[in-house]
Amino acid sequence: MxxxxxxxxxxxxxxxxxxxIKADLAENSAVRGCMVIKPxxxxxxxxxxxxxxxxxxxxxxxxxxxxLFIPKSFFSKxxxxxxxxxxxxxxxxxxxxxxxxxxxxxxxxxxxxLEEELIIRPTxxxxxxxxxxxxxxxxxxxxxxxxxxxxxxRWEMRxxxxxxxxxxxxxxxxxxxxxxxxxxxxTERMINVYSDFAENFMALPVxxxxxxxxxxxxxxxxxxxxxxxxxxxxxxxxxxxxxLGQNFAKAFDVQFADKTGKLDYVWATSWGLSTRxxxxxxxxxSDNNGLVLPPKLAPLQVVIIPIYKTADQLExxxxxxxxxxxxxxxxxxxxxxxxxxxxxxxxxxxxYELKGVPVRIAIGPRDIENGTAEIARRDTLEKETIAAxxxxxxxxxxLDEIQSNIYQKALKFRTENTYYTDNWSEFVxxxxxxxxxxxxxxxxxxxxxxxxKDETKATIRCIPFDTPPEEGKCIYSGxxxxxxxxxxxxx
RNA sequence: CGGGGUGUAGCACAGUUGGCUAGCGCGCUACGUUCGGGACGUAGAGGUCGGAAGUUCGAGUCUUCUCACCCCGACCA
Numbered sequence: 001m002x003x004x005x006x007x008x009x010x011x012x013x014x015x016x017x018x019x020x021i022k023a024d025l026a027e028n029s030a031v032r033g034c035m036v037i038k039p040x041x042x043x044x045x046x047x048x049x050x051x052x053x054x055x056x057x058x059x060x061x062x063x064x065x066x067x068l069f070i071p072k073s074f075f076s077k078x079x080x081x082x083x084x085x086x087x088x089x090x091x092x093x094x095x096x097x098x099x100x101x102x103x104x105x106x107x108x109x110x111x112x113x114l115e116e117e118l119i120i121r122p123t124x125x126x127x128x129x130x131x132x133x134x135x136x137x138x139x140x141x142x143x144x145x146x147x148x149x150x151x152x153x154r155w156e157m158r159x160x161x162x163x164x165x166x167x168x169x170x171x172x173x174x175x176x177x178x179x180x181x182x183x184x185x186x187t188e189r190m191i192n193v194y195s196d197f198a199e200n201f202m203a204l205p206v207x208x209x210x211x212x213x214x215x216x217x218x219x220x221x222x223x224x225x226x227x228x229x230x231x232x233x234x235x236x237x238x239x240x241x242x243x244l245g246q247n248f249a250k251a252f253d254v255q256f257a258d259k260t261g262k263l264d265y266v267w268a269t270s271w272g273l274s275t276r277x278x279x280x281x282x283x284x285x286s287d288n289n290g291l292v293l294p295p296k297l298a299p300l301q302v303v304i305i306p307i308y309k310t311a312d313q314l315e316x317x318x319x320x321x322x323x324x325x326x327x328x329x330x331x332x333x334x335x336x337x338x339x340x341x342x343x344x345x346x347x348x349x350x351x352y353e354l355k356g357v358p359v360r361i362a363i364g365p366r367d368i369e370n371g372t373a374e375i376a377r378r379d380t381l382e383k384e385t386i387a388a389x390x391x392x393x394x395x396x397x398x399l400d401e402i403q404s405n406i407y408q409k410a411l412k413f414r415t416e417n418t419y420y421t422d423n424w425s426e427f428v429x430x431x432x433x434x435x436x437x438x439x440x441x442x443x444x445x446x447x448x449x450x451x452x453k454d455e456t457k458a459t460i461r462c463i464p465f466d467t468p469p470e471e472g473k474c475i476y477s478g479x480x481x482x483x484x485x486x487x488x489x490x491x
Numbered sequence: 492c493g494g495g496g497u498g499u500a501g502c503a504c505a506g507u508u509g510g511c512u513a514g515c516g517c518g519c520u521a522c523g524u525u526c527g528g529g530a531c532g533u534a535g536a537g538g539u540c541g542g543a544a545g546u547u548c549g550a551g552u553c554u555u556c557u558c559a560c561c562c563c564g565a566c567c568a
Contacts, residue, residue, distance in 0.1 A: 017561085028560065088567070157492060157566060164568070237568060276568060307527050346528035364527055374527080491568085 005354070008288050012232040019282060020161045023291050023355050033159040033166030037275070040355065041162075043299035044278055045169065049149065051201050051296075052171060052273065055193050061145045061173060066127050068151070069118035074126040077251040084218020085122045088155040090166075092118040120153040125219065125244070125270055128174045129252040136176060136266055138257050143186070144176040162279035163236075163491050170274035176266045178256065180245075183267035184222075187243040190271040191224040194239035202277065203294035203407035204228050204284050205414055206238055207437075207486060209462025214446045217270075221245035227461040227486065229414045230283040233435020235461045235488035238280050241271035279491075284410050291356025292379055294406050295399040302328055302335045302395060303357045307345045307364030314339070317363050320388070324361070324373070327392045333399070353378060358402050359395055363388075379405050420484070427475050427487070431458045437488050439467070441481035443474035452476050452487070461486045 005022060006014040020026055025041030028034075037045065053063070069092060076082050096112030121127065128146075135141060153167045173190060177183040191208055198204045206226035216223040220242035228238045249255070249265035256266055285292040295301050304325060306317040321337050328335045338348055345362065352360055362374040373391055376383040379402050386394050417436030421427050430438050442448060442460065452475075453459050463485045474481050 013562085030559075032559070154567075156568095158564095168568080170568090240568080272568085274568065309526060341526095344526055344528085344530060346526085346530085348529090350529045362527070366527070 005288060005290065008231070008286075015288075016279075016283060017161065019286060019290060025278065025282075026161050028161070031166075033156055035159075035161050035165050037169075040299065041278060044281065044293070044297060045275055047297045047299060048202075048273075048277055049171070052193075052197060053147075053149075055197060056147050056171075056173065059145075059189060059193060061147045061175075063148060064146045065148050065150070066124050066131065068121055070121050070124075070127045072117045072119055074130055075119050077126065078219050078247055080247075081125065081219035081251075085154070089122055090120040090153050090155055092120065121150070122152055122154045123270075123272070124148065124150070124152075124172055125174065125248055126252075129248040129254060129268070132174075132176055132266070133252050133254045136254055136256050139178045139259060142176055142178045142256060142266065143182065145173075145186075146175065147171055147173040160279075162275055162282070164276075168275050170272050172270060172272045175269045176249075176254070177269070178258065178264075178267070180267050183245075183269050184243055187222070187224060187241045187269045187271070190269070191226065191239070191241040194241065194271070194273060195226045197273075198226055198228065198238055198277075199407065201294070201296045202281055202284075203296075203403055203410060204238065204280060205407065205411040207462060207464050208466070209464040209486065211240075211462060212446070212449055212460045212485070214449050215460060217242045219244060219247055220270075221247070225462050227488075228280055228284060229410075229417060229437055229488070230280070230491070231413065232283070233417060233489070235437065235486075235490040236276070236280050236283065237461070237490065238277060239271070239273040242269060244268035244270060285406055286356065289350075289381070290354030292406065293356035293358060295358045295403045298356065298358050299334065300336050300355070300357050301333045301399060302359045302361060303348075303352045304335065304337045304361045304363065305345055305348050305352075306337075306339055307362055309365075313365050313368075314341075316368050317365075320368060321363060324363075324388065324391055328395065331392050331396060333395070349376075353381075359398060361391070361395075377402055379409070422472060422475065424475055428456055431456045431487070431489060435489065437461070437486055439484040440475040440487055441470075441472035441483075442485045443477045443479035443481055445477075448474060448477050448479075457489050458487045459490055461488050461490060 006018045008015040023040065024038050026035045026037045029036045093114055094108045094112045095114060096109040097106050098109040100107045132144060135144065149171050151167055151169050156164050156166050159165050175186050177186060195206050195208050198206045206228045208224065208226055211223035211225050217240060222243040224241045225237050226239045228236050230236055246265040246267060248268050254266045255263045257263055281297065282291060285294070304321050306314060306321065308314040308317055318339060325335050325337055349360065356378060358378050360376040362376070367373050367388065371388050372385050373388045374383055374385050375394065375398065377398060414437070418439065419430050419436060420439045421430065422441065427438060427440055430436065449460055467484055469483050472481050473479065
């Protein structure tokens with residue numbers, strides 16, 4: 001048992017905070033609300049980036065980079081968009097510092113005031129569409145399929161490592177299309193890329209759906225989302241894809257000539273996924289011993305620990321390990337041999353469990369004698385002793401099995417914590433006492449959604465794509481409803 | 492941004508009505524013994540007590556301001 005970790009079942013929030021710090025993923029910085037992502041945490045983000053980037057390119061996208069600063073005037077061009085972000089923008093007003101004449105250190109030079117303030121991007125639609133305006137004249141210039149990896153700033157009042165920070169890293173895709181159909185198709189394609197990524201690489205089962213008007217991205221016609229269930233019964237929005245219609249094209253006057261020479265506004269999408277995913281990863285899979293990382297995203301997949309008393313033994317073990325390590329690396333796995341001599345094996349075992357390394361191999365004198373190795377898997381904490389010459393094939397199978405098991409476990413948890421109800425008091429009881437997803441009828445009005453939120457703190461996470469139409473009555477108002485929607489408390 | 496709490500060595504903390512050279516545990520360094528689930532002994536290093544101003548003969552301790560973090564709300568990915 002990890003004695004340095006708060007028990008997950010006693011205090012979930014504290015367990016999460018402890019885990020992020022103890023597993024050395026990130027820490028708070030001197031700047032309010034901003035985190036330092038430490039090497040181990042950043043390595044996980046790099047794995048996420050690498051796979052997503054590959055998937056974006058496979059679907060025809062290219063990367064580019066747009067400025068961090070956005071002129072204030074750009075921001076105010078799309079009314080809903082401004083309103084959505086105005087309350088959380090950092091603003092640059094000056095461009096120079098100088099020494100205080102009273103010797104009190106350095107001050108902002110009042111004479112260096114910007115004529116127009118710059119907003120630090122909370123998202124880049126406006127600065128990008130201002131560029132697209134110059135890039136698009138004809139249908140031959142379309143589609144534009146661009147992604148950027150960037151940092152953004154949203155001045156949050158209350159922050160938590162990875163889940164909500166004032167500055168965070170993400171990717172944002174911004175595409176321009178000639179037709180509505182094509183843009184809608186792109187929006188769907190990217191939410192599918194996200195769900196595919198979440199389920200196959202992060203072992204995180206997600207529910208795809210539409211956002212209600214209330215939860216929609218500011219400036220979008222439609223927002224699609226993937227929603228995941230965390231182990232404390234709260235939902236987490238893990239990625240979003242927006243159909244922006246012609247809203248930004250109109251705001252920035254981006255028109256193109258179609259084949260007949262007729263001018264029309266360009267259709268747009270945008271889609272994003274952030275470092276919040278690292279938080280999702282932690283909260284969906286980890287336990288009281290620490291992180292549990294799916295093999296496909298673990299920066300380190302296999303760790304080998306020698307157990308020895310004498311220098312002779314260590315030498316024998318090391319020589320055996322070299323062969324095993326080389327073979328595993330040849331098979332494409334990331335392997336570390338931890339032969340630090342100042343730490344006991346038991347300490348290392350616990351430490352790599354805390355870090356979530358999927359597979360641990362321990363080799364001692366007994367194994368050398370018998371031609372065996374002890375294999376321990378992180379997800380179930382089971383150990384077995386196998387013949388040393390079959391390690392690579394064994395571990396190859398085991399890593400696949402762990403990946404699949406972590407997913408199945410999360411899926412089972414979600415299934416067991418998804419409720420269907422038509423009864424308001426039961427709805428309240430589930431939300432308040434059990435947590436989880438609740439599928440219930442809703443009359444489709446923002447008014448009802450708000451009232452449910454006020455009374456229970458539960459929101460509509462999404463209107464799932466794949467729920468069949470079903471006649472029913474709104475859980476709250478009793479008015480007619482054509483289908484169930486997904487309710488939960490959320491991060 | 493409102494309410495509550497906490498800042499003392501890398502970490503976690505103690506420090507009495509204001510009083511002498513600011514302490515314990517873990518970690519760290521060296522050496523030795525250990526090593527199949529978080530080892531032990533001996534010796535040692537490590538502090539602008541979050542920051543600033545004030546009260547006082549004297550401030551870790553009292554006052555004011557300020558910064559950061561944690562918890563609960565409102566807001567949000």
